[in-house]
């Protein structure tokens with residue numbers, strides 16, 4: 001498998017003398033498996049030059065374009081991707097659908113008459129759209145698993161296995177909780193504490209993320225911020241490079257490409273960040289290889305010729321919500337209820353409200369919502385008690401529960417996951433992040449935590 005970076009920059013193209021080394025184009029990666037299959041990860045501005053190169057090959061181009069999501073920096077290159085305008089070429093485009101739009105409609109809207117002279121329909125090549133959720137599918141013998149990330153819009157991470165080589169593409173993702181591991185001994189140095197077990201991960205979302213990355217030969221991970229920057233950039237949907245390094249170590253990944261570089265990080269800054277993360281891995285006794293991805297960089301991963309065919313039953317979670325989902329918001333603070341209600345009302349849900357734990361339980365039993373957003377500290381019954389009651393009753397067991405509360409003790413959170421909640425969302429609520437978390441909870445297959453662990 002050969003991986004080539006055509007665009008490594010996040011948010012907006014940043015060409016110029018200060019970004020010559022790591023590059024200024026937005027996300028686009030070419031993946032060629034040993035059997036010649038062409039996979040393209042995202043279609044940012046880096047896709048323009050990839051397209052020029054493919055055109056020189058002079059034969060019909062067949063490729064699979066795997067989109068993480070439809071934010072501009074990941075799709076803007078489509079309008080400059082020459083092969084897509086040539087009859088005889090064919091592309092299958094994968095990605096999650098929009099909230100009230102299909103994937104095709106979302107991509108077509110960036111090429112509407114007001115913005116671009118040629119519509120998606122008239123591009124020339126054969127475009128096939130495949131909407132995906134969480135799960136797995138095959139492209140020939142290549143096995144691809146998908147998992148939703150924690151971003152401001154539904155975003156998919158891809159785990160690609162061809163022969164014995166595995167890469168994971170995980171960009172536009174923010175930690176589920178600002179602290180990765182529990183019970184960091186007081187006074188212990190932040191670095192150099194040694195490799196931690198995933199059982200010590202505070203938030204189940206981060207733990208599942210690590211399981212998804214497990215053992216990859218190459219992990220391409222969002223590293224837009226430094227830890228210090230992240231303190232003021234929470235809820236923008238991006239990771240500090242330190243988190244990317246720590247999850248890669250915990251997942252026993254072999255190589256980590258720091259990716260989606262912030263537009264304000266010039267070459268000198270990224271060199272320092274790269275060294276900082278290398279030092280962080282070394283201090284934990286990890287053999288992880290860390291580098292900041294450079295535009296033009298190529299990496300060969302052995303697939304071990306003669307490797308066995310990967311056969312798995314392709315399976316996928318829901319892609320579209322089958323009915324109008326019912327959501328119960330339970331919080332004794334009226335202003336919080338209002339904030340959550342306002343966030344979610346754009347998404348066509350039926351919303352119910354409870355102001356104490358007992359009322360929440362009664363409504364849940366009577367109306368069977370798809371999802372309950374529970375505050376922990378409520379009168380009559382607290383959030384844990386409500387969660388436990390719903391979980392222990394076969395009639396309400398399948399209701400998805402998320403606790404929504406102010407950042408509390410790590411032990412509180414661990415306790416929450418132990419009583420069977422699916423997610424733990426901390427206040428203050430950020431509208432886009434909450435909408436996406438709710439969406440992914442509703443779509444997500446209720447799969448065991450291990451996910452792609454064994455692959």
Ligand SMILES: [Zn+2]
Nearest residue numbers: 010011073172
């Ligand atoms: Zn992005």
Ligand SMILES: [Zn+2]
Nearest residue numbers: 069071151172
């Ligand atoms: Zn994004």
